[in-house]
Amino acid sequence: MGRRRLRHHPHPHRHRPPLRSPPPGWLRFATSQDGNFLAVDTAPARNGRPGQIIGTGRDYDEGPAYVADSITSLLGHHLELLDQGTYEKHGDHISLLEPDCDPAPQQIIGDIPDEVPPTLQAIHINNATGLVDLAPLTAAPNLRRLHLNRSTTADLTPVRELPVESLRVALDDGDLTPLAGHPHLTSLDLTTIVPVDLAPLRTVPHLRGLDLSRADVPAPTVLADLTNLRYLSLTGRQWATLLNEGKVPPTLTAARLADTEATLDEALAWAARLGLNTENALRVTGTHETAGG
Incomplete structure (x- = not known):
């Protein structure tokens, strides 16, 4: 299925593209500088866990994707990859490699x-x-x-x-x-x-x-x-x-x-x-699009 790369940048706040603010309860803490983010979800939907990590942003039109149950679990997983040597160095950043990861299982x-x-x-x-x-x-x-x-x-x-x-x-x-x-x-x-x-x-x-x-x-x-x-x-x-x-x-x-x-x-x-006031009604046509994040 290919490999997913998680990039860790030494200056995550430089050159960040302008994006809309996340919904209340989503605390963004990491980005690949491509319009996508990792966030702590403090207000999850049913079956979710407060503090779970989700993926949000430009490529998540269908809503956020579950990543891990906590920052602790996520960092623990990343440390395991480092210990196993499953990473590559590219100048001033490191790419963690996950060969068994489905790139879009959600x-x-x-x-x-x-x-x-x-x-x-x-x-x-x-x-x-x-x-x-x-x-x-x-x-x-x-x-x-x-x-x-x-x-x-x-x-x-x-x-x-x-x-x-x-x-x-x-x-x-x-x-x-x-x-x-x-x-x-x-x-x-x-x-x-x-x-x-x-x-x-x-x-x-x-x-x-x-x-x-x-x-x-x-x-x-x-x-x-x-x-x-x-x-x-x-x-x-x-x-x-x-x-x-x-x-x-x-x-x-x-x-x-x-x-x-x-x-x-x-x-x-x-x-x-239905009981609506139609005195100042307007006729509007068009398409409404939503995006997660």
């Missing part, structure tokens, strides 16, 4: 690999032919992001035992039962081939974001029971059902009308029914 874009690295944290499965078997992903106990893009699966059971926080999936059988009570799931983007029962989502304690605009949902009024939901994306027909029945989730802070053909007047009428 993210895979494409198909599920034959051997799933246990350090895998994010995977995007694109344009898969046939149904995707998610079972091999149980070999990745730190998997946080699982996105099936233009790909379909028939069984979410493997997700039950994984700390997945962000799930995007096209589901062949419409069975959400494996997600019942999932302790980590915060965001679900669901596409279905057949009608889906949303009842299992009632017991997902931290579900904050939900996109059902590509799902066949016969009974969307169940959404009123999702009292922690903050973001909801639906079609105009789905929204109409909720509004007509008075079943809009009570804690929403953001909503999306997913009908691409909706006129501005229709969108304003929808917003008004």
Whole structure:
């Protein structure tokens, strides 16, 4: 897989490129002067450990990557490499060599690999032919992001035992039962081939974001029971059902009308029914991009 080099510079603060400030709780302490940093994470997400070391910066568009459980562990590992002589000197700096290190185990874009690295944290499965078997992903106990893009699966059971926080999936059988009570799931983007029962989502304690605009949902009024939901994306027909029945989730802070053909007047009428002030509404189009670090 090639070797990753960790460079130690005697003057880490010289010629540093200007970057945005890190989020509160990320204490940067090292850089390769390429826009990437190591940081102490003092406010980790669920399953994280305060004081863990993460990689952040220019090349971490999908979010930070886990590096080590502490500075002590990281420095201990580096001392082991020095003791073993697995380093190279280049003028005034040293490159530590890690021949057995996967250069990017935290993210895979494409198909599920034959051997799933246990350090895998994010995977995007694109344009898969046939149904995707998610079972091999149980070999990745730190998997946080699982996105099936233009790909379909028939069984979410493997997700039950994984700390997945962000799930995007096209589901062949419409069975959400494996997600019942999932302790980590915060965001679900669901596409279905057949009608889906949303009842299992009632017991997902931290579900904050939900996109059902590509799902066949016969009974969307169940959404009123999702009292922690903050973001909801639906079609105009789905929204109409909720509004007509008075079943809009009570804690929403953001909503999306997913009908691409909706006129501005229709969108304003929808917003008004949600109780929004549309007097000074503006129409804006564009693309919003985010980057970790």
